[in-house]
Amino acid sequence: MPVVSARKLVKRYDGFLAVDHIDFDIEEGEIFGFLGPNGAGKSTTMRMVQGVSPVTSGKLEVLGMDITRRSKEIKALIGVAPQEDNLDPDFPVVRNLTTYARYFRIPAEEAEKRARRLLEFMQLEEKADAEIEELSGGMKRRLIVARALINEPRLLILDEPTTGLDPQARHLIWERVRELKRNGATIILSTHYMDEAEQLCDRLVIMENGRFLVEGRPKDLIQQVVGPCVLEIIDPEEGRDIESYLVSVGAQVERSAYRIYAYSKQCQTIQSGFRERFPDTYSTVRSATLEDVFLRLTGRRLRE
């Protein structure tokens, strides 16, 4: 039985359709990613799964229970690290965890033990008595993840857990997420970092305008959407016929400012032809990544 199961799930804010009839199943023990540009509906979907945002229509089951009828039971079994910092500034670090534990009816002594252990887990033990306002942004994110674990959840929901973190802190979170998965937790996460999604997620969806553009394993998606490789060209002078040339040899072409990306199954062959035709233009062949998938599907334009 899937841990989360959504059928024709819809969320409307007043008239605005934020989540538009999506279907998905998240299996026990997997890391499932929500990707997509700003405003795609990732947080909205995750907030419905948490039971804090009412479902407009459709069916949503979490841990085998209907979210609209049994959200209290569900909330007791899941852990949530929201996108927005909502640590309690009225309490120092360790009290943030113990106060939160109390909302789950965890006895004080047990809460204290778990809080100390989680601070260690997130490498925050030295900050145990610090005030929240004394923490850096990255420390706050780590504390939010620690807080999400206080009830030893079966399902962990992490909404952009690594946004704004330095590389060390990101790697720490990745390490911890993998460790939690090894211990049997199911994890839902959203991220704007494609390398993160590629490394962590067993399966992911790319959303836009409340709908899924694709769903699958990172490796499969790269193969399906982009192919094995990319020819990347730096072309500061627009208006030359590079793009039309590449199209004429059968590549799929995207441009982003000075960069042109040509997707094809035979990057090397195309590159040799290209070098003959445009000998002075820099070009390189690399393997395709999830970032290429994302850019191909959602376009290179910035959206608000």
Place this chain on the structure above:
Amino acid sequence: MSWLSNIDYGAVLVWRRNADVFFKTWKTNFLPSILEPLLYLVAMGAGLGGLIVGLKYAGQDIGYVRFLAPGLVAISIMYGGFFECTYGSFVRMHYQKTFDAIVATPVSLEDVIAGEILWGASKSFLNSTIVLLVIQVMGLTFVPEVLFAAPTALAVPALAFLGGLMFSAIAMIFTALVPNIDSFNYPFYLLVTPMFLLGGTFFPISQLGAAEPLAYIFPLTHVSILVRDMSLGLVRWVDLASFIYVLAAVVVTFIPAVYLMRKRLIK
């Protein structure tokens, strides 16, 4: 209104969160409650009261400072809950996102609102009990007129909690409706200040003449009547009416407070 059934022990957990924060810095929190009644007793009681002769309350002669003191207790009941559930709750809701954090746990949004209102009532209870204690200490020392020896005076803190529930729930309705924190000026200027001045606090409402019946609309008027009569040991029919008013107002304001907060916060 099935959402009312979402209220359970979670409300107590929310109450405890606020109480923990308050008692962390209780010394600074209690200081204003001690100083304010002293200032009023000196300024209004000794200063102004000396000019007032022939004051009557419930048909009996009464000195001004003895009339005033229970009014100060009633005022602290109003301000305790009203401040807490306007500015205090708004800061927790809007700036600190404390409510968002809590509703991700098995504590429901209804618990949060109920817990906030319980805490507001506790502030009314704490503040007014301190004011009453300060007054009694003054009564035992420098101002014997303000000693309230009637046994019913002992029940004033319990009434303070009940009145606090009413003021907190009214405040929560405004918190659910205001677009931003500055908008609290309106309920304060249009409701709280008029009650503070006219709600049977600084002078008997009979002084209002033809407008006296209007004063009975104000929640504070009823709290003033009850606190004063309990302090003085008076038992009158109007006390029963005022008690029923407060009891009914708690229910009548609590339900829309929860309803409107749900409407504001559930998205």
